[in-house]
Amino acid sequence: xxxxxxxxxxxxxxxxxxxxxxxxxxxxxxxxxxxxxxxxxxxxxxxxxxxxxxxxxxxxxxxxxxxxxxxxxxxxxxxxxxxxxxxxxxxxxxxxxxxxxxxxxxxxxxxxxxxxxxxxxxxxxxxxxxxxxxxxxxxxxxxxxxxxxxxxxxxxxxxxxxxxxxxxxxxxxxxxxxxxxxxxxxxxxxxxxxxxxxxxxxxxxxxxxxxxxxxxxxxxxxxxxxxxxxxxxxxxxxxxxxxxxxxxxxxxxxxxxxxxxxxxxxxxxxxxxxxxxxxxxxxxxxxxxxxxxxxxxxxxxxxxxxxxxxxxxxxxxxxxxxxxxxxxxxxxxxxxx
Amino acid sequence: xxxxxxxxxxxxxxxxxxxxxxxxxxxxxxxxxxxxxxxxxxxxxxxxxxxxxxxxxxxxxxxxxxxxxxxxxxxxxxxxxxxxxxxxxxxxxxxxxxxxxxxxxxxxxxxxxxxxxxxxxxxxxxxxxxxxxxxxxxxxxxxxxxxxxxxxxxxxxxxxxxxxxxxxxxxxxxxxxxxxxxxxxxxxxxxxxxxxxxxxxxxxxxxxxxxxxxxxxxxxxxxxxxxxxxxxxxxxxxxxxxxxxxxxxxxxxxxxxxxxxxxxxxxxxxxxxxxxxxxxxxxxxxxxxxxxxxxxxxxxxxxxxxxxxxxxxxxxxxxxxxxxxxxxxxxxxxxxx
Numbered sequence: 001x002x003x004x005x006x007x008x009x010x011x012x013x014x015x016x017x018x019x020x021x022x023x024x025x026x027x028x029x030x031x032x033x034x035x036x037x038x039x040x041x042x043x044x045x046x047x048x049x050x051x052x053x054x055x056x057x058x059x060x061x062x063x064x065x066x067x068x069x070x071x072x073x074x075x076x077x078x079x080x081x082x083x084x085x086x087x088x089x090x091x092x093x094x095x096x097x098x099x100x101x102x103x104x105x106x107x108x109x110x111x112x113x114x115x116x117x118x119x120x121x122x123x124x125x126x127x128x129x130x131x132x133x134x135x136x137x138x139x140x141x142x143x144x145x146x147x148x149x150x151x152x153x154x155x156x157x158x159x160x161x162x163x164x165x166x167x168x169x170x171x172x173x174x175x176x177x178x179x180x181x182x183x184x185x186x187x188x189x190x191x192x193x194x195x196x197x198x199x200x201x202x203x204x205x206x207x208x209x210x211x212x213x214x215x216x217x218x219x220x221x222x223x224x225x226x227x228x229x230x231x232x233x234x235x236x237x238x239x240x241x242x243x244x245x246x247x248x249x250x251x252x253x254x255x256x257x258x259x260x261x262x263x264x265x266x267x268x269x270x271x272x273x274x275x276x277x278x279x280x281x282x283x284x285x286x287x288x289x290x291x292x293x294x295x296x297x298x299x300x301x302x303x304x305x306x307x308x309x310x311x312x313x314x315x316x317x318x319x320x321x322x323x324x325x326x327x328x329x330x331x332x333x334x335x336x337x
Numbered sequence: 338x339x340x341x342x343x344x345x346x347x348x349x350x351x352x353x354x355x356x357x358x359x360x361x362x363x364x365x366x367x368x369x370x371x372x373x374x375x376x377x378x379x380x381x382x383x384x385x386x387x388x389x390x391x392x393x394x395x396x397x398x399x400x401x402x403x404x405x406x407x408x409x410x411x412x413x414x415x416x417x418x419x420x421x422x423x424x425x426x427x428x429x430x431x432x433x434x435x436x437x438x439x440x441x442x443x444x445x446x447x448x449x450x451x452x453x454x455x456x457x458x459x460x461x462x463x464x465x466x467x468x469x470x471x472x473x474x475x476x477x478x479x480x481x482x483x484x485x486x487x488x489x490x491x492x493x494x495x496x497x498x499x500x501x502x503x504x505x506x507x508x509x510x511x512x513x514x515x516x517x518x519x520x521x522x523x524x525x526x527x528x529x530x531x532x533x534x535x536x537x538x539x540x541x542x543x544x545x546x547x548x549x550x551x552x553x554x555x556x557x558x559x560x561x562x563x564x565x566x567x568x569x570x571x572x573x574x575x576x577x578x579x580x581x582x583x584x585x586x587x588x589x590x591x592x593x594x595x596x597x598x599x600x601x602x603x604x605x606x607x608x609x610x611x612x613x614x615x616x617x618x619x620x621x622x623x624x625x626x627x628x629x630x631x632x633x634x635x636x637x638x639x640x641x642x643x644x645x646x647x648x649x650x651x652x653x654x655x656x657x658x659x660x661x662x663x664x665x666x667x668x669x670x671x672x673x674x
Contacts (some may be wrong), residue, residue: 001338002466008417008441010467037591052657079343081526089426090651091446093672099649099662103346106454106526107649107664109428109446117443128465129339130347166412189418189443192436221535253665312436314427320389325436327444 002127006221008189015336018181019133019174023289024064025282026142026168026209032268037182037290038069038169046143046168051134053143054088060170061086061097061139067288068135068172072179072277074185076101076194076279079174080131081300083118085109086139087166087281088148092285093139103135112207112236113190114138114278115171115285116329119306120187123331132177139170140280149200162202164238165274167267169282171289181297186223189330190214192312194325202275204264205242209310210326211237212248218330219254226256231299233292235284235328236264264285284308293333301334339464343558345526346349350564352520352673353463353562356470357409360626361401361448362619363479363505369605374627375506376404383480390480391425393627398423398434398476405509405626409516413438413587416511417468422446423476424503424618425485433620439474448647449544450527451475451575452508452514452622452650452664456643457524459512460668469514474506477617486537486652499574506619508626516624517640520634524658524668525558527551529649531662537655540616541578541601546647547663548574549585551644555667567638569619571647572621572665577615600624621645629633630670639672 003010003011021038030041040063042048048063050056061084069076074132082103086093091107098105110117118136125131145166161261175184193213197206199301211234219225237245243261249256263284265276288306295301307330340348342428359376377384377400385400387393406413413629419440424432429445434552435442447454455473462468480490482503488494512521530550534543548571556562563569573583579599586593600621601614625643644667650659 004417004469007347009464054657066637070664080341085446088651089653090448090649092651092654095447095529095649095662095664096659097655097662102528103662104526105448105459106448107445108443110432110442110444121443123460124465127348128461130341130461130465132341149454183653185669188480189441191439192432192440194436221382312426312427312429312432314429316354316391316426317429317433321390322433325432327432327435327442 004096007217008231009186009218009221010118010124011186012127012184013121014127015175015180015183015185016175017124017183019176019179020068020172021289021293022064022067022071023171023286024060025286029167029267032272034267034291037294038286049333053141057093057139057141057144058096061093061137062100062168064136064172065101065137068174072174078133079103080118080136081106081137083122083134084137085114087145107111110285110327111312112281113308113327113329115288116306116308116331119184119331120329123184126175126177134175134177135172137172137284138281140166140170140282142166145280160201162240162276164264164276164279166280167278167283169286172287173289180237182333183336184330185334188214190328192327193263194323194326196323198323203279203311204238205244206311206324207326208237208241208244208248211245211309211328212309214328214330216252218280230304232260232301232305234262238264238281239264240276296333299335304333306331306333342556346460346555346558347522348442348523349460349464349521351464353364353460353512353514354516355518355633356454356516357405358626358630359401359404359408359511360508360623361397362602362623365400365606366504368505369581369609371604371628374631375623390478394430394478395433395478396480398430398474399437401507401509402438402472402474405511411510415470416440416472417445418435418471420471420476422451424482430442447664448649449618450647450664450666451618453643453645454623455669456510456521456668457666459523463469463514465513468530472513473512474621475618477619479505482617496612497538499577499613501540501601501613501616502600503617504615504620506623508622508631510626519670520673522669522671525551525555527665529662529664531660531661537650540648541575541613542575542581543648543661544663545578545581545585548582548644548646548665550666551667554591566642567596567640567643569597573616574599575601575616602642633670636672641670643668643670
C-alpha cells in the first residue's frame with residue numbers, strides 16, 4: 001500500500017525491487033564510453049538483420065525484454081504486465097513487441113520521459129497490490145526517429161550545434177515485489193512545462209524547464225536536497241540543457257553539483273560528433289539499465305534520483321507553429337538494508 | 338490496497354468512485370441518437386473557433402476536463418493526476434491540454450482502448466493509496482484522425498462498406514476515493530492480439546479478436562458470465578466487429594445476448610451514412626461519459642462492463658506491409674450500497 005506526499009510524489013512503502021535489467025544499443029553507442037555497461041551491442045549496423053529500421057527497433061525492444069526476463073531467472077509467464085512505449089507514431093515498437101511477447105500490455109507515451117513513467121506506474125501496480133512482477137521497457141532508434149521527426153536520412157542534412165543525436169537503444173527493468181535488488185522507494189509525476197521554445201533542433205533548451213520544475217517539486221514534496229542522493233541523473237538534456245538546468249535550479253537556490261549527470265552527456269564521447277549529446281527515450285532507458293543500475297549493484301552508489309525528460313511535440317504541432325511542451329518524471333532507486 | 342485475480346484482473350478493494358463525468362462531441366454526433374446524453378455539442382462546425390482541427394481537438398479535450406471537474410464541484414487543485422491520451426501522433430491533444438491545465442500528467446497510448454486504460458490506471462493509483470482524485474480523459478476527432486491515418490479530407494475519397502466513422506468527441510471521468518457515485522470495482526488488462534488483418538478500413542474485424550480475448554480472460558479470471566452484468570459495452574467494434582465478436586465468443590460457448598452493445602453501433606443512426614459505425618477513442622469515451630454513466634446514475638442499470646478496443650497500427654507499419662495488432666482493456670463500474 002502506497003501513499004502520496006506533497007503535490008505529486010508517490011511513496012512506495014512496500015519498496016518494489018529491481019529483479020533484473022537489460023539493455024541493447026546500436027553500433028555507435030557501442031563505441032561510446034559506456035559500451036561495457038550494455039548487455040548487447042548491435043555489431044554490423046542498426047538493422048539487426050531486419051528489412052526496415054522500424055522492424056529493427058521492435059526487435060531490439062523484444063530482445064531487451066526477453067534478455068531482462070532471462071537475466072532475472074524468470075520466464076515470460078512470471079511477468080504480470082509489460083509497461084512501456086517508444087517515440088514512433090502510435091508507439092508501434094512497444095506494441096508490436098508486446099504482440100510477439102504475448103504479455104498483458106499497458107502502453108505509455110510521454111516522449112523521452114517514458115522510462116521514468118513506466119517505473120512510476122509499474123512500481124505503483126506492485127506496491128498497490130495489483131502485480132507481483134512488471135517488465136518496464138522503453139526504446140528509441142536513431143534511424144526511425146530522425147526520419148519520422150526531422151528529415152529523410154538520405155538527405156544528409158547538416159545538423160545545428162544545438163542538435164542532439166537520437167540514441168539507438170532499449171532498456172528494460174523487471175520490477176518485482178520482494179526481489180533482492182535495489183528498491184524503487186518513491187517517484188514524482190511531472191507537469192507539462194512550455195517556455196515557448198520553437199526550435200525542434202534544440203530539445204535541451206525546451207526540456208530543461210520541465211526537468212527543473214520536476215526536481216523542484218520533488219525536493220519540496222520530499223524535503224530532500226540534491227546532496228541526499230549519491231547520484232542525480234537527468235534523461236537527455238544534453239550539454240545545453242544540462243547547463244540551463246543548473247542555472248534554473250540555481251535561481252531557486254538549489255545547487256546541482258558533482259553528483260549530477262545527464263544520460264545524454266554520458267553516452268557519447270566528445271569525438272563522436274554528436275554535437276549537444278544523446279537524446280531519445282532509449283538514451284535514459286539504456287543508460288539506466290546499463291551504467292546506472294550496475295553502479296547501484298556494485299554499490300558504487302547507493303541512491304539514485306533518475307529523472308527522465310521528454311519533449312511532447314509532433315511534426316504536426318511544429319508545422320502549425322506550436323512551441324514544444326515538455327515533461328519530466330522521476331523515480332528514486334536505492335540499495336536498502 | 339488492491340489485489341489481482343487470475344492472469345490480469347485488478348480488484349480495487351477500496352472501490353474508487355466516480356465523482357463526476359463530462360463529454361463533448363462534434364456536430365454530427367450531436368445529431369445522433371445519443372445527442373441528449375452529452376454535456377456539450379459543437380454547434381456550427383468541428384473547429385470550436387480554432388484555426389486548425391488539431392487545435393480544436395485539444396480545446397475539446399481541455400474543456401471536457403474542466404467541465405468534469407466543475408460538475409464534480411471541484412477545482413483544478415483537487416485533481417492529483419490527469420491520465421489520458423488520444424489518437425494523434427505523440428498524443429498532442431492530451432499533452433497540450435495537460436500543459437494548459439497545469440496538472441501532473443500521465444500520458445497513455447493504447448489507441449481506442451485508452452479510455453479503459455486510463456480508468457484502470459487511475460483506479461489503481463487511487464486504490465493503491467497514491468491519489469485521492471484523478472481525471473481520466475480521452476479524445477478523438479474525425480478531421481484530425483482521418484487526415485493523419487488515411488487521406489486528406491479534401492480528396493473526398495469514397496469510403497468502403499467496412500469503414501467506420503471516427504467520432505469527434507472527448508470524455509472525462511473524475512475518479513475519487515470515497516465519492517458518492519458508482520464504483521470501479523475491477524478491471525482487466527488485455528494482451529495484443531493480431532489475426533493478420535491488413536485492411537486499415539476494416540478495424541472492426543481487426544479488433545474483434547482482441548476484444549474476445551479480453552472478455553474471455555475477464556470471465557475466466559473473475560468466474561463471472563455475461564448475464565452477471567446489466568450491460569456489457571465494447572468500445573468501437575462497429576457493426577462488423579460486433580457480429581464477429583459474438584461469433585468468437587460463441588466459439589468459446591459464451592453467449593453475448595441482449596445486454597451486449599457496442600458504442601460504435603450506438604452513437605450514430607442508420608441514416609447518418611457512417612457505414613459500419615463509429616470509431617476512435619472518443620467514441621467509447623464520449624458514450625461512457627454521457628449515455629452509459631448516466632444510465633448508472635439513473636439506476637437504469639446497476640453494473641456495467643466497459644471494454645474499450647484499440648487498433649495499434651500506424652501509417653508506417655501499414656505501409657511496410659504489417660498487419661494490425663489490436664488490444665482491449667475493460668473496467669467494471671457498479672452502483673454499490
